Amino acid sequence: xxxxxxxxxxxxxxxxxxxxxxxxxxxxxxxxxxxxxxxxxxxxxxxxxxxxxxxxxxxxxxxxxxxxxxxxxxxxxxxxxxxxxxxxxxxxxxxxxxxxxxxxxxxxxxxxxxxxxxxxxxxxxxxxxxxxxxxxxxxxxxxxxxxxxxxxxxxxxxxxxxxxxxxxxxxxxxxxxxxxxxxxxxxxxxxxxxxxxxxxxxxxxxxxxxxxxxxxxxxxxxxxxxxxxxxxxxxxxxxxxxxxxxxxxxxxxxxxxxxxxxxxxxxxxxxxxxxxxxxxxxxxxxxxxxxxxxxxxxxxxxxxxxxx
Amino acid sequence: xxxxxxxxxxxxxxxxxxxxxxxxxxxxxxxxxxxxxxxxxxxxxxxxxxxxxxxxxxxxxxxxxxxxxxxxxxxxxxxxxxxxxxxxxxxxxxxxxxxxxxxxxxxxxxxxxxxxxxxxxxxxxxxxxxxxxxxxxxxxxxxxxxxxxxxxxxxxxxxxxxxxxxxxxxxxxxxxxxxxxxxxxxxxxxxxxxxxxxxxxxxxxxxxxxxxxxxxxxxxxxxxxxxxxxxxxxxxxxxxxxxxxxxxxxxxxxxxxxxxxxxxxxxxxxxxxxxxxxxxxxxxxxxxxxxxxxxxxxxxxxxxxxxx
Numbered sequence: 001x002x003x004x005x006x007x008x009x010x011x012x013x014x015x016x017x018x019x020x021x022x023x024x025x026x027x028x029x030x031x032x033x034x035x036x037x038x039x040x041x042x043x044x045x046x047x048x049x050x051x052x053x054x055x056x057x058x059x060x061x062x063x064x065x066x067x068x069x070x071x072x073x074x075x076x077x078x079x080x081x082x083x084x085x086x087x088x089x090x091x092x093x094x095x096x097x098x099x100x101x102x103x104x105x106x107x108x109x110x111x112x113x114x115x116x117x118x119x120x121x122x123x124x125x126x127x128x129x130x131x132x133x134x135x136x137x138x139x140x141x142x143x144x145x146x147x148x149x150x151x152x153x154x155x156x157x158x159x160x161x162x163x164x165x166x167x168x169x170x171x172x173x174x175x176x177x178x179x180x181x182x183x184x185x186x187x188x189x190x191x192x193x194x195x196x197x198x199x200x201x202x203x204x205x206x207x208x209x210x211x212x213x214x215x216x217x218x219x220x221x222x223x224x225x226x227x228x229x230x231x232x233x234x235x236x237x238x239x240x241x242x243x244x245x246x247x248x249x250x251x252x253x254x255x256x257x258x259x260x261x262x263x264x265x266x267x268x269x270x271x272x273x274x275x276x277x278x279x280x281x282x283x284x285x286x287x288x289x290x291x292x293x294x295x296x297x298x299x300x301x302x303x304x305x306x307x308x
Numbered sequence: 309x310x311x312x313x314x315x316x317x318x319x320x321x322x323x324x325x326x327x328x329x330x331x332x333x334x335x336x337x338x339x340x341x342x343x344x345x346x347x348x349x350x351x352x353x354x355x356x357x358x359x360x361x362x363x364x365x366x367x368x369x370x371x372x373x374x375x376x377x378x379x380x381x382x383x384x385x386x387x388x389x390x391x392x393x394x395x396x397x398x399x400x401x402x403x404x405x406x407x408x409x410x411x412x413x414x415x416x417x418x419x420x421x422x423x424x425x426x427x428x429x430x431x432x433x434x435x436x437x438x439x440x441x442x443x444x445x446x447x448x449x450x451x452x453x454x455x456x457x458x459x460x461x462x463x464x465x466x467x468x469x470x471x472x473x474x475x476x477x478x479x480x481x482x483x484x485x486x487x488x489x490x491x492x493x494x495x496x497x498x499x500x501x502x503x504x505x506x507x508x509x510x511x512x513x514x515x516x517x518x519x520x521x522x523x524x525x526x527x528x529x530x531x532x533x534x535x536x537x538x539x540x541x542x543x544x545x546x547x548x549x550x551x552x553x554x555x556x557x558x559x560x561x562x563x564x565x566x567x568x569x570x571x572x573x574x575x576x577x578x579x580x581x582x583x584x585x586x587x588x589x590x591x592x593x594x595x596x597x598x599x600x601x602x603x604x605x606x607x608x609x610x611x612x613x614x615x616x
Contacts, residue, residue: 074532075491119529149488149525165525167487174482179475180457183383211556213520213549217457217473221427224382241521248519 005029008065009293024305030057046077064105069124072108082113089130131292142257166245184223186230191267193235202239212244313337316373317601332613338365354385372413377432380416390421397438439600450565474553492531494538499575501543510547520552
């Protein structure tokens with residue numbers, strides 16, 4: 001028989017909710033993934049949503065839960081203030097805020113902020129970043145975390161010193177589903193898109209210094225005039241966006257990066273970074289966020305394993 | 309008493325329908341503007357929609373009507389083939405297709421297409437372009453037509469030789485209303501936005517070679533961390549997009565341009581072009597499309613004035 005779960009680990013974003021129950025060794029006992037993001041949960045109540053998922057997994061009533069993500073934003077459950085860069089990633093752990101009035105101990109990890117000339121914020125990725133840093137024992141270099149809002153973080157001597165955000169994933173979703181390009185694009189981009197010739201073409205075009213804004217409509221025109229396929233169109237749009245992101249980020253960063261990604265994102269970014277001549281060390285995004293949450297829980301409740 | 313109307317002039321786009329009744333001198337007798345774009349009209353029927361608006365203006369039953377815009381697309385009333393560049397703009401007039409089975413003579417003007425390495429299409433702007441060319445007696449140079457899909461057209465010896473399309477207006481609408489930036493942006497951009505310091509800042513940033521994709525999320529961060537106002541956010545987003553368009557187009561074109569625009573677009577693009585050091589001659593967009601439609605009608609039905 002395996003040990004009993006001692007922590008709930010929760011990544012609660014705008015559109016996604018993920019919950020894992022883990023034992024003292026970090027082993028997963030049970031897991032939930034649902035669409036109970038912020039908008040859905042606000043109506044039903046955050047406490048009710050969390051309790052329902054915990055009950056569904058048979059979690060003990062006193063199981064403490066650590067949360068990262070947009071649940072800690074102004075639009076979320078309780079605002080957890082940002083920690084400002086430059087920052088030791090372990091400092092986000094001491095900044096976790098406890099939610100009052102609950103039977104169990106529930107805390108939300110703060111995000112990272114950057115003030116000054118390039119204001120920026122992240123929520124959720126800081127925990128993934130902590131996990132990736134520990135996973136690979138990173139002290140300096142660049143960590144890339146693709147997604148709805150892709151993050152490029154610079155590390156120096158174990159501290160996050162600066163970061164930038166690219167609206168890549170969100171723009172892909174808007175353009176593919178709601179713009180004039182929706183008539184040309186067939187469904188979601190996949191790992192296979194990374195091997196489509198249009199993906200590499202588009203990445204190279206963006207790396208050559210061309211501007212994305214003038215290339216988007218050409219996808220529509222190529223469908224009308226040159227029978228561009230829906231898969232070709234999706235690959236091309238993805239290549240333009242990811243290529244523009246890398247072209248923009250490369251002016252600030254050189255050399256190799258740690259890429260924190262899973263599934264299609266891992267395939268697409270690996271290919272695009274390789275085209276750009278940027279070396280990469282791939283870290284699984286799911287494992288990274290769980291590792292970050294587990295380290296947070298172990299730091300906040302060090303005796304939990306012993307009490308159980 | 310003024311002369312009777314002899315032509316109906318119609319600009320029928322994806323989301324907008326505009327109809328003018330004009331006399332032999334091109335003077336407007338009556339006009340309609342509505343949201344009966346393609347999607348609304350497809351359900352009700354294109355003929356029914358047009359007839360209803362004509363009847364509302366008291367148009368004679370035999371009044372011929374010339375149409376430009378997306379009504380001539382595959383998703384429209386009847387597909388009018390493209391005329392391929394390089395093209396004399398007058399050649400689009402002879403390509404107008406007649407819609408069969410109607411009591412009155414109704415024709416749709418074809419669009420322009422560009423094949424080869426940079427596939428591109430336009431529908432509606434070719435008529436505006438014809439009007440602008442005649443209005444200013446243009447033979448060579450660059451014509452800029454801002455909008456949902458901004459067009460930059462190169463003219464040589466009275467012929468349109470090449471053009472490019474920027475998804476500027478559509479991207480503004482998607483980002484302002486449906487992205488994470490919707491929480492930061494207050495309503496539509498206006499002529500006043502052109503004078504907001506954030507507009508000029510953003511245009512200059514894009515002209516300096518910075519990539520738009522990395523600057524979009526900063527609008528959200530600046531609202532969270534630095535109290536950027538909704539007007540400031542709207543001005544900044546508009547400046548980033550228009551700046552990126554001009555930065556992309558400027559690598560192909562130099563010197564001065566004819567800017568075909570009205571209202572807020574005229575103010576925003578005039579300001580941004582001036583910041584980029586590009587001279588401009590402003591042509592009113594509404595007048596240009598009416599002039600193009602009127603010349604088309606006069607060429608197709610030269611004796612209409614005499615018969616009436």
